[in-house]
Amino acid sequence: MKFDTAYSLSLDEKLSIYDVRDLNFDETTAFDSDKDSFLCPNDECRATFDTGNALSTFNAKNVNYLRTPHFKNKTSTRHIDGCRYASTHKTTTGENDDEREENFPSEWLLTRRQYERKNPVVGTEGNVPLDPTKAPSSRISTPLPASDTAPDKTSVFAHPVECYVSNIDDKDKLKSMPLKIGDHTATYWTFFKKIEYLQDNKGLIYWGKIKAIKDYTSSFRIDFEKKVWLDRKPYSVNVYLSKKLIENYRKRKAFLEQIKAAADSERPLYCFFYGVTPELQQVPSKKNPDQTFGVFSANIENLDHLIIREAPGVEGL
Structure with a gap:
């Protein structure tokens, strides 16, 4: 038992x-x-x-x-x-x-x-x-x-995420189980939002399949596989983890072990996060610094509210 x-x-x-x-x-x-x-x-x-x-x-x-x-x-x-x-x-x-x-x-x-x-x-x-x-x-x-x-x-954070992922095959349960975060109450199904639909509502738990993890030695960027469509144009989505954020994290060693392993992994991995909503930003092009391109991006503010993990079954959603 x-x-x-x-x-x-x-x-x-x-x-x-x-x-x-x-x-x-x-x-x-x-x-x-x-x-x-x-x-x-x-x-x-x-x-x-x-x-x-x-x-x-x-x-x-x-x-x-x-x-x-x-x-x-x-x-x-x-x-x-x-x-x-x-x-x-x-x-x-x-x-x-x-x-x-x-x-x-x-x-x-x-x-x-x-x-x-x-x-x-x-x-x-x-x-x-x-x-x-x-x-x-x-x-x-x-x-x-x-x-x-x-x-x-x-x-x-791992507790509600595990509830969602391990019960992903039971949509009726996820749609019936209530969850309160801050002053907002909804169902588990409503709170967890695919990254490509982040424009639908703010203040949710966003998640998506990881395309790549960029290791900048002391900081990281997580790129998502799915894109956000705006005005009939696709935009990439990413979240950035700063050096200061990681250095001051109370679980720094475990986090670095996990994210570095994830960056080298060939297994499908997913990122879940809460507290920030990626917004459309214009960033300079590496090839042409005078030009910019649009990307939905956000700086993670609390590593306790971010998880990288496998999530079998979510691809069928």
Whole structure:
């Protein structure tokens, strides 16, 4: 059985797997999911067992992943009778439920969630028994539901993107699931807009297939395959990632590893971003500096709101 939320022993909070991924790559936070213990999100079930009764974290540390990240039971994980997280079959790496994200957050928070460590990090060999008389805290810095189910809100962009991509074959679901970003509420289907239709509306999550990634050593430009038509003319679309933006990014190492691998990759990759809308600009021609040509371009303002990844199935849209 796979699920999205688990209790972190070191942070004394219930985290989504996307929170865990975000923390693993954050260079400003001392966090390593391999040294933490993740336990059942059901408070009653968790208090029954010691901290060695842990879960596994699938794709928690892979910079690039092909299958939906999640928590899952180990073969040794135990649950109390009636716990909704109890697995009725043997957990294996090849489970077919790894392919779809079913925990849709109804709101994506643009302000990043903050974490405050409450307990020392412990490895699986140094676990300390959990006192069943102490109810584990469900406190979190950014208000989320106190239940053991998946959080209704997320501040990690990868979560709504994974919901969209992994459910791309179920348009009815995407058209029925609500999503709030800032003051605007719509469906997942409405919020995600193909890059070639960026003129339709602003303030959406734009995405498209990458044509090329230009590596300027300390900065990058992402060129999209599809063009935008304006006044019966096609215009190229790109987004620019500045040196200052990258150097100040809290996940700089992971991001550089990912984008450089993407630049050299021959696999079809897609870019999703939010917060800026490419606008038509006139740029000088390299061959003829006195001449200009039009291109839809934007400078990315927040790398937390940009993702480069594979997205099988979206080509059929």
